[in-house]
Structures are given as C-alpha cells and as structure tokens.
Amino acid sequence: MKRNSRLSLALHTLGHMAGEPERMRKSADIAAHAGTNPVVVRRVLGRLREAGLLVAEKGHAGGWRLARPPREITLADVYLALNERLVPVDEPPEPHGCAVEEALHDRVATLMDEIEQTLVSRLSETTIAEIRTPAG
Amino acid sequence: MKRNSRLSLALHTLGHMAGEPERMRKSADIAAHAGTNPVVVRRVLGRLREAGLLVAEKGHAGGWRLARPPREITLADVYLALNERLVPVDEPPEPHGCAVEEALHDRVATLMDEIEQTLVSRLSETTIAEIRTPAG
DNA sequence: ACATCACGTAACAATCGCAGTTGCGGATAT
DNA sequence: ATATCCGCAACTGCGATTGTTACGTGATGT
Numbered sequence: 601m602k603r604n605s606r607l608s609l610a611l612h613t614l615g616h617m618a619g620e621p622e623r624m625r626k627s628a629d630i631a632a633h634a635g636t637n638p639v640v641v642r643r644v645l646g647r648l649r650e651a652g653l654l655v656a657e658k659g660h661a662g663g664w665r666l667a668r669p670p671r672e673i674t675l676a677d678v679y680l681a682l683n684e685r686l687v688p689v690d691e692p693p694e695p696h697g698c699a700v701e702e703a704l705h706d707r708v709a710t711l712m713d714e715i716e717q718t719l720v721s722r723l724s725e726t727t728i729a730e731i732r733t734p735a736g
Numbered sequence: 737m738k739r740n741s742r743l744s745l746a747l748h749t750l751g752h753m754a755g756e757p758e759r760m761r762k763s764a765d766i767a768a769h770a771g772t773n774p775v776v777v778r779r780v781l782g783r784l785r786e787a788g789l790l791v792a793e794k795g796h797a798g799g800w801r802l803a804r805p806p807r808e809i810t811l812a813d814v815y816l817a818l819n820e821r822l823v824p825v826d827e828p829p830e831p832h833g834c835a836v837e838e839a840l841h842d843r844v845a846t847l848m849d850e851i852e853q854t855l856v857s858r859l860s861e862t863t864i865a866e867i868r869t870p871a872g
Numbered sequence: 873a874c875a876t877c878a879c880g881t882a883a884c885a886a887t888c889g890c891a892g893t894t895g896c897g898g899a900t901a902t
Numbered sequence: 903a904t905a906t907c908c909g910c911a912a913c914t915g916c917g918a919t920t921g922t923t924a925c926g927t928g929a930t931g932t
Binding site: 772775776779795796 | 900
C-alpha cells in the first residue's frame, strides 16, 4: 500500500459502509478488498471505534458497522479520529538564545496551525455518504 | 534535529542571512549554529542554490550568500525550492474497478491540492527579511 | 457444553525516508 | 603548492509505518 494509507483505508472502507449501513463486515473481507491485512484493518478501524464512529462485534455474526447514519459522519470526523496531522507538531526549539529561530518557529507554527484548521474545516463539509459521488 | 528539518534549517539560515546579506557563510559555521552537520547544510542549501535563491562559492573565500535582496525572497520561494509537500503525491490507485476508491481519491487529491495552494499563497506573503520580527 | 468465529493486542520483521557521517574530487585564494 | 571551501557519492543509524504471526477474549450456533 501507499503512504498515508490509514486515512485512505479508513475513508475507503467508510465509503462502502455508507452504501449499506446495515451490513456487517469482517476485517478479513475489508482487508481483501483494500489489498492489505486484517490486523492492519483492525488497527485503523479500532481508532474509529474509539472515536465512536464504528461499532465492532465479536463472534459468529461479528464484524464492523457504522455507529451512526452516514450523513452524520464527516471526513473531518475520520481525519481527527485517526490523529492525523498535516505537519507533525514540533516542540519549540530549546532556547539557546537565537532570536531568529524563535521568531521563525512562532511564525511557521502559527501558519501551520491555520492551514491545519482550514483543512479540517473543508473536510467537515463532506460526509461519507457523499464519497461515492464524483467530487463537485 | 527534529522533523521537517529541511525547511526549518533553510529558513533559519536565510533569516540570519537576511540580516547581513553581504557576509559569506561557510557550511561548517551554519551547521555549528544550527546544531547539525556541514554536509546536511550543503544538501539543503544546495537546493536553494539550484532554485537561484543562494550563491555558493568554492575555495578560500568561499561560502554561501543570498543571490538577491532579502525582500525579494519569500517563504514560498524557499518552500517550493525544497520540493516540500504537505502530503506526498500519491499516484491514482490501480483501477481494479472500485468506484468508491476512485471517487475518494479524486476528492482527497483535489482538496489536498487546494490546501497546498493555500499554504504556498500564505507563505508568499512573507519575505525572509521579515522573519526576525515577531509574527504579526 | 463446546467448537467456531471474529475482534483485541502484543511482538517481531521488512521497508522507507531522513539525518548524520566519512571520504574524495574539483575549484579558488594566498 | 597548499590550505580551504563546496559537490557528491556511499554508508550507517534512527524512527515511523505496514505487514505478519500468534494468542487471548468474547459471542454465536449446534
């Protein structure tokens, strides 16, 4: 699989689930469709379960399904549930007295936070029910 | 050093250069100040040289200096020179006929391009001459 | 009851990108 | 000529992520 696969895998799977919200899906089936491994699927979907987006059930009739209607799950919910970050949070530099470094860090950190916020805002405009329709 | 260090290192160095544009700086000195290695500095600044932001000279009086006035170098110039990417370009998925995956990829790729564009646009509002001043 | 099935989790290997490091060649000033 | 820079290639080490195996836990059907 390619990079940033967690978000891709999650959205891909939720996109399918949005089409048949009742159906129970096993991680093995999801993995087969996505071309990856059941454990990987459980790892990723596990985060969505912790965030209350999915429900997992064990046993014979077990598997995964949406915890609420597809229209009530936005792409931002998924993004945030996975703790994804456009740019990794970097701690402020150790103060060895370089004013340039400190001013720079402030500027960049502020700007990146703003961009991250913009992304989340845009992601929240789309629900997983709309994934299938060609973007418009 | 921390992550995203290329951009940090580049901006940090250019920030200092903007204060004394005439002064020639050796990669060893830059590395010492930034807490890294001369070769790493040459790797990063080399990209900026290729992009026409810096000039490098060899030999005894060699070193690095800005290729043009600090006011004419924006943070976006630096970002683009380094070929930085908020999210790595991922090729469209192999068409194994999953409409959800394709529609999803289109949506996400479009949105990410838009965010990237926003970032570059915001970065272009600041020049390296302004780095020292506390962000305002 | 009990075998079966699916998730939950830990542990480890494989891979990838990146920083760090060493070494050597080419260019330039003294 | 020599010292001093940059340019570049090759290698190592580290951290993050994915892939894989193995085992425990809980729910279901017979």
